[in-house]
Amino acid sequence: MKLFNTMTRKKEDFVPITPGEVKMYACGPTVYNYIHVGNARPIIVFDVLRRYFEYCGKKVTFVQNFTDVDDKIINRAKEEGTTSEEVAEKYIQEYFTDAQGLGVRPATIHPKATENIPQIIEIIETLIEKGYAYPVQGDVYYRTLKFEGYGKLSGQPLEDLQAGARIDVNDVKEHPLDFALWKAAKPGEPYWESPWGRGRPGWHIECSAMSNRYLGKTIDLHCGGQDLQFPHHENEIAQSEAANGCPFVNCWLHNGFLNIDNKKMSKSEGNFFTVREAAKVYGYEPIRFFMLSAHYRSPLNYSKESLTQAQSALDRLYTAVSNLEFLQKNGAQGQLTEAEQGFIETFPDYRQRFHEAMDDDLNTADAIGVLFELVRAVNSAVDGTPTAALATASLAMILEFTEVLGLLYQRNQEESLGAEVEAMIEARQAARKAKNFAEADRIRDELLSMGIELKDTPQGVKAVRK
């Protein structure tokens, strides 16, 4: 598999440090609010990457943190008259509700910053010992200019960064580019005891500490949104490589921006909204489908049209699959016909093309293209009087792909029509047998008003949710 490494700006063969295993880290949300739609893109994309590794037989350890101590959380707690812990706990639960709605599996480990304070303090102490950090008035700062190669990930020469750095007259830092590893506690803020007095960690240090603790000094993959390249990931590299004396990450993956109606998403544009709000309008799964409909590094435009298209594409998938489930039960018995056998022999070709798309830097857009080609071919192959065996084989092939993409996860919830509906369908069949067509039509109309359409097929009557 080839992945585009932000560090080298090239597609490279992905070679895990330990064969057969993948150690990946993704920067998770700061839990002070519901996640916004822009946050959903990396969460969905990297869930698919993890699923694909597992599908290819690799053992994946996936760590995604929660930033649960931060200015935004402290401010939210003040606004709501509660504690930072309560704010963080609430929005961690809300995160899981949205992630589950989006079909995103929980990471192997979801560590929290506040559960890693001793590890954070330990790294800061090492950095001070090695001369990469210095305490001042209860804070500790990273001595940025001492780290050779600062700016290498985001490709920004140090001179440019220095020119852009803000100089604050009250600054206690040696240099404007230095960043906080530890912040002295202000009155009323949460704090931990440390060698530099009471305080709390800066944001960047937690990822270095957690990646080190749960995955080791050098890891295979580190993922996140493009906006995290600088300064967050640049700072993580400076911290981890200075402390450990070895490379931090072999391959860096960053997803592209999500625009809203062709504008950058921002609070000032007023186009900033949450996954929860979008899911109320379109449902969760169309959001997932939409996020996978473009290559993860391309910019992606969120609009009413694109979400409506995602809904109807998903409908086509659900319809194809429920038709196959019906044919599994009601199709012709016996062995595959010769023509059917010939059709099934085309499956390895679809599988190969699906793998090629995924191996090409996780091109989910092309992989979805292969999936829909397969669905169209299956739909025409099962038109008429197919065997149940053909339906079974076709269904398995489609689900193999949708499982990797994490789609059709509401399938089993839709399977059952409910006892009442089943009884009405039977009553209609009985009425038709008794040639009581008026009654049969009345039941059909009643079902229709409940959103269930009855279709007569060569295999018998089939109920379809509208």
Ligand SMILES: [Zn+2]
């Ligand atoms: Zn991070």
